[in-house]
Amino acid sequence: MSSNFDKMVTKVKDSIAHATDSVRKGFLTLTGESSVSMNQLAEFIKEHKETKTECKYLLGNYYYFSHLQENGIHYYLETNGNYILQLDASTKDQILIAYRSYKDKLSLNSPIKFPKAF
Numbered sequence: 001m002s003s004n005f006d007k008m009v010t011k012v013k014d015s016i017a018h019a020t021d022s023v024r025k026g027f028l029t030l031t032g033e034s035s036v037s038m039n040q041l042a043e044f045i046k047e048h049k050e051t052k053t054e055c056k057y058l059l060g061n062y063y064y065f066s067h068l069q070e071n072g073i074h075y076y077l078e079t080n081g082n083y084i085l086q087l088d089a090s091t092k093d094q095i096l097i098a099y100r101s102y103k104d105k106l107s108l109n110s111p112i113k114f115p116k117a118f
Helices: 002-025 038-047
Strands: 034-036 052-058 061-070 073-080 083-090 095-100 112-114
Touching: 034 038, 038 061, 038 073, 038 083, 038 095
Parallel strands: none
Antiparallel strands: 034 112, 052 061, 061 073, 073 083, 083 095
């Protein structure tokens, strides 16, 4: 019984540490106003321990489809190697970011403001 409790406590501590790190890096602030580049956001999604990634081999290439749910925001990342094809961030009520490599002319390093999410 205490083993399960210890695992739960460890998971809570890890989650708090990760949330604190995310705030420090500028991904999300308490006011909901922050800025982040597409590359930074993609790295955040890839590196997060709760991200679920699926790999598919299509048309002779490997494609990666990643999903992450954190702090009421759903993140979706589609990549071909290190190339970002699609990146979405949304709450249940609004779309925060919708990037498409085939039509968006935004620089991947330009800061994007997150609107108030809560």
